[in-house]
Amino acid sequence: MNSPYKVTAKSEAPKRSRSTSEQGQEIKRRVYELFEECGKECGQSLDNWFQAELELSARPGNTLGA
Numbered sequence: 151m152n153s154p155y156k157v158t159a160k161s162e163a164p165k166r167s168r169s170t171s172e173q174g175q176e177i178k179r180r181v182y183e184l185f186e187e188c189g190k191e192c193g194q195s196l197d198n199w200f201q202a203e204l205e206l207s208a209r210p211g212n213t214l215g216a
Contacts, residue, residue: 177202 180202181195188194206212 173206176206180205 177199181198184198184201185191185194188198
């Protein structure tokens with residue numbers, strides 16, 4: 151039986167560039183810094199994440215969101 155769908159033996163995950171991984175690590179580091187600066191107060195993780203992304207995207211030569 152011929153199928154119009156291509157079947158592959160192994161699953162192919164999307165490849166991420168190294169720079170994307172490095173940016174993620176940089177965001178995580180900044181989120182933790184913000185967490186510590188606010189006295190390690192719980193419940194602010196999403197706000198801290200957005201703040202870290204905003205700060206890092208404002209840097210010259212950034213590629214966040216590209």
